[in-house]
Amino acid sequence: MSLLKELPIINFSLEDLKPGSSSWVSTCKHVRYALEEYGCFIALYQQVSPQLMDNIFAQCRDLFQVPLENKVKNTSEEPYRGYIGPKPLMPLYEGMAIDNVTCPQETQKFRDLMWPQGKPKFSEITDLFAKLLADLEHTVEKMLFESFQIPQEQYESLASSNTHLLRFLKYRAPEDSDTIVRFPSHTDKNLTTIVVQHDVGGLEVRTKDGDWITVEPAPSQFLFLAGDGLQVWSNDRVKACHHRVKHCGDKTRYSLGMFTFNNGVFQVPKELVDESHPLLYNQFDSRGFIRFYSTEEAKKAEFPIKTYCGVKN
Numbered sequence: 001m002s003l004l005k006e007l008p009i010i011n012f013s014l015e016d017l018k019p020g021s022s023s024w025v026s027t028c029k030h031v032r033y034a035l036e037e038y039g040c041f042i043a044l045y046q047q048v049s050p051q052l053m054d055n056i057f058a059q060c061r062d063l064f065q066v067p068l069e070n071k072v073k074n075t076s077e078e079p080y081r082g083y084i085g086p087k088p089l090m091p092l093y094e095g096m097a098i099d100n101v102t103c104p105q106e107t108q109k110f111r112d113l114m115w116p117q118g119k120p121k122f123s124e125i126t127d128l129f130a131k132l133l134a135d136l137e138h139t140v141e142k143m144l145f146e147s148f149q150i151p152q153e154q155y156e157s158l159a160s161s162n163t164h165l166l167r168f169l170k171y172r173a174p175e176d177s178d179t180i181v182r183f184p185s186h187t188d189k190n191l192t193t194i195v196v197q198h199d200v201g202g203l204e205v206r207t208k209d210g211d212w213i214t215v216e217p218a219p220s221q222f223l224f225l226a227g228d229g230l231q232v233w234s235n236d237r238v239k240a241c242h243h244r245v246k247h248c249g250d251k252t253r254y255s256l257g258m259f260t261f262n263n264g265v266f267q268v269p270k271e272l273v274d275e276s277h278p279l280l281y282n283q284f285d286s287r288g289f290i291r292f293y294s295t296e297e298a299k300k301a302e303f304p305i306k307t308y309c310g311v312k313n
C-alpha cells in the first residue's frame with residue numbers, strides 16, 4: 001500500500017529563507033527528503049505574482065497563434081530545443097522553446113522571429129518570469145548540495161555550466177474522447193525541470209510504488225522535478241520522476257516548462273559514494289546523453305542512462 005499519495009509542498013516564499021537561517025536549514029532537509037522519496041515536490045513560490053502568471057500565459061496563447069512558417073524558425077542544433085509539432089505518439093502536442101532564456105538577447109531574438117512586426121511586452125514579461133524561476137532552481141539546487149554536505153564551490157562549478165530553456169506548450173483538446181494521454185509517461189533527460197500549469201491541469205507524477213498522483217494547478221505552486229541528470233549526479237539517491245499529462249477534459253491546455261540543462265561533463269560527488277552507495281555512474285556528458293537518447297540503441301534500452309554511462313560490474 002502506498003503512503004505517498006500526496007506530494008510534499010515546500011515553501012520558498014519565507015522572508016528569512018537565506019543561507020544559514022533556521023528556515024533555510026529546515027527547508028534543505030525537506031528538499032532532500034522530497035527528492036529522495038518522490039523525485040519531485042511542489043514549490044510554493046509567491047515571488048511569481050498571479051498577475052505575472054496571467055501575463056505569461058496570455059503571451060503563450062498569442063504565441064501559438066503565429067503562422068507555422070514562423071514557428072518552424074524556432075530551431076536549434078541540439079535535440080529537443082526548438083519547435084516540436086504534433087507527432088504520431090503525441091498528436092495533440094505543440095511546443096516552442098527559448099534556449100538560454102535568462103539572456104534578454106535570446107528572448108528578443110525569439111520575439112523577432114515569431115513576430116517580425118513586433119510584440120509589446122513579450123520580452124519584458126518573459127525575462128522577469130524566467131529570472132524568477134531560475135532563482136528558484138538555483139535555491140533548490142544549492143539546498144540539495146548543502147543537505148548532502150557537499151561544498152558550495154562544487155555547486156557553483158556545476159551551476160556555471162547550466163543553462164535554462166523555457167518551453168511553451170499547447171495541447172489541443174481531443175475530438176473524440178477525453179481520456180487520451182496528451183504526453184505519455186517519461187522522465188526528463190536534463191538535470192531538473194519546473195513545470196508550470198495555469199487554468200487547465202492534467203499533470204500526474206508516479207510514486208515509487210507505481211501509483212499516479214494528480215498535480216492540480218494552484219496559485220503560486222510549481223512542480224519541481226528531478227531529471228535523469230540529477231539521478232546520475234546523485235548516484236541514484238534521487239530518482240528521475242516519471243510524469244505524464246492526462247485527463248485535461250475538453251479544453252485546450254497551455255503549460256510551461258523551465259528546463260535546466262547542464263552543458264558540461266560531471267562526476268558523482270565523492271560525498272555521495274560509500275559502502276552502502278557504491279558508484280553507479282561514470283563521468284557524465286549531459287549533452288552527449290541527450291544526443292544518445294535519440295539513437296536506436298537508447299530506444300531499445302530499459303534504462304538509457306545506465307546504458308550510456310552506468311558502471312559495469
Ligand SMILES: O=C(O)CCC(=O)C(=O)O
Binds near residue numbers: 169196197203255257
Ligand atoms: O505539459 C506539462 O505539464 C508537462 C510537459 C513535460 O513533461 C515535458 O515537456 O517534458
Ligand SMILES: [Fe+2]
Binds near residue numbers: 243
Ligand atoms: Fe517532462
